[in-house]
Amino acid sequence: MAVIIDGKALAEKIKQEVADAAGHLPRRAGLAVVLVGENPASRTYVASKEKDCRECGFESFGYRLPEDTREEELLELIRQLNEDEKIDGILIQMPLPAHMDEQRVLQAVNPEKDLDGFHPVNVGRLAIGAPLFVPCTPAGVMEMLKEYQIPIRGKHCVVVGRSNIVGKPMAQLLLREDGTVTVCHSRTEQLRELTRQADILVSAVGRAGFITADMVKEGTVVIDVAMNRRPGGGWCGDVDFEAVEKKASYITPVPGGVGPTTRAMLMRNLLEAAKLHMGIQ
Numbered sequence: 001m002a003v004i005i006d007g008k009a010l011a012e013k014i015k016q017e018v019a020d021a022a023g024h025l026p027r028r029a030g031l032a033v034v035l036v037g038e039n040p041a042s043r044t045y046v047a048s049k050e051k052d053c054r055e056c057g058f059e060s061f062g063y064r065l066p067e068d069t070r071e072e073e074l075l076e077l078i079r080q081l082n083e084d085e086k087i088d089g090i091l092i093q094m095p096l097p098a099h100m101d102e103q104r105v106l107q108a109v110n111p112e113k114d115l116d117g118f119h120p121v122n123v124g125r126l127a128i129g130a131p132l133f134v135p136c137t138p139a140g141v142m143e144m145l146k147e148y149q150i151p152i153r154g155k156h157c158v159v160v161g162r163s164n165i166v167g168k169p170m171a172q173l174l175l176r177e178d179g180t181v182t183v184c185h186s187r188t189e190q191l192r193e194l195t196r197q198a199d200i201l202v203s204a205v206g207r208a209g210f211i212t213a214d215m216v217k218e219g220t221v222v223i224d225v226a227m228n229r230r231p232g233g234g235w236c237g238d239v240d241f242e243a244v245e246k247k248a249s250y251i252t253p254v255p256g257g258v259g260p261t262t263r264a265m266l267m268r269n270l271l272e273a274a275k276l277h278m279g280i281q
Contacts, residue, residue, distance in 0.1 A: 002222070002248035003148070007140075010147050011260035015056055018267045022057040022274075029274030030059045030086045031115075035093045036074060036100070037067040042093045048263060049091065056267045061087065071100045075108050082110040088274040089115040091266070112276060115269040118164065126172055133269050138170040140261030141202060141223050142177070148250060150221055153178040156197050160184045160211070160238070161204035166225055170202055191215075203238040213243035222248040225258050 022029060031053055035046050046062065053060035063077060081087050090113045096102050106114075111121040117133040125131050145152060157179040161167035171181045179200065184191055195201055195215040203211050204225035216222060222244055224237035237254030245251050252258055275281075 002245045002251040004245075005144050005148060005223075005250055005252045005257060007144065007252060007257040007260045010144060011264035013147075014143065014261070014264035015052065015267055018264075018271050019056045021271055025274055025280070026278060027086075028057060028059045029088045029270050030061060030084075031089045031091060031270050032061045032063060032081045032084075032087045033091045033093065034063045034065065034074070034077065034081075036065045036069055037097050039095065042095075046093055049266065052263050052267050053270075056271075058267070058270060059086070067097055069097075071105070074100065074105060078105070078108045082108075082113060085277075087113065088277050089113050089270045091115060113273060115266055115273060116165075117169070117269075123164070123169075126169055129176060133273070134173065134265075135165055135169045136265040136269065137166050137204075137225060137258060137262045138173050139265045139269075140258055141170060141225070142173050143261060143265065144223065144252070144258070145200070145221075150200070150250060152200065154180065155199035156180050156182065157200040157202070158182045158184060158195055158198035159202045159204070160191075160195065161202075161206075161225070163204065166204040170204070170225075174200070174202075205238045207238055208236050209238075209240050211239040211244060213240060213247055216244050216247050218247050219249045220247065222251045223258065224252050224254050227254060227259060 033046050033049060035042055050060045081090050090109050092105060106118045109119055111119045114122055115133055117135040122133050157174040159167050159171050162183055162185045171183050174181050182194055184194055192215050196217050198220055200221045202223040206226050208228040222239060224239040226238040228236050230236050235255050
């Protein structure tokens with residue numbers, strides 16, 4: 001049976017470290033959270049991030065905009081937040097309404113306040129190995145591997161999913177730690193044969209039960225990034241947890257795995273942004 005990677009415990013550890021460091025800042029760091037529309041899941045995520053800010057000693061500034069907000073109005077708000085010295089980080093909650101250009105909006109955020117690491121400047125810096133802010137979910141996965149002393153160097157790391165948010169930066173971070181990385185996606189042929197080669201398997205597909213026991217070899221480290229709504233309520237990941245747990249050496253649960261760690265890494269990024277803006281090394 002696999003060791004269950006406790007994302008909640010790791011998140012609390014990270015947030016405590018952040019809170020301790022935040023207490024030494026000359027002013028409280030500020031996070032602006034922008035939510036457009038009334039997406040229930042987005043409202044829940046925003047509330048949890050505001051709670052994290054309070055626990056870490058940060059200020060959170062919420063901006064709730066109606067669904068029919070014009071894109072130019074949102075861009076003007078971002079411009080104001082970029083210039084506001086009390087704001088160290090800006091978080092644009094996704095998804096945006098269909099009438100907005102997601103890339104245009106994300107690119108309007110000052111790269112030095114882009115805690116998600118989605119701005120092209122931050123994407124490029126990560127690609128050349130000089131990151132300013134690393135996307136929070138892949139960064140959280142790397143913290144998990146470090147916390148549980150799971151070696152990466154020389155291991156075959158298979159990432160299922162190629163999104164800009166998880167798959168691509170995840171592959172880059174594993175490469176940076178000398179992993180041998182294969183990225184799989186919806187067009188990959190013989191997917192099962194590739195996942196069965198993985199020493200570390202990261203799944204970020206968004207399909208419940210996608211990773212089955214026959215896709216995993218004995219002793220694989222399985223990281224389940226996805227959060228999928230169950231038909232009857234509740235959440236699950238990509239991985240058939242009960243079956244895969246019997247074969248894996250380590251595995252993340254859903255919920256309670258990658259999610260809490262992702263939120264904790266946002267707080268760490270906010271701390272680093274505040275130090276950058278305050279001129280603290």
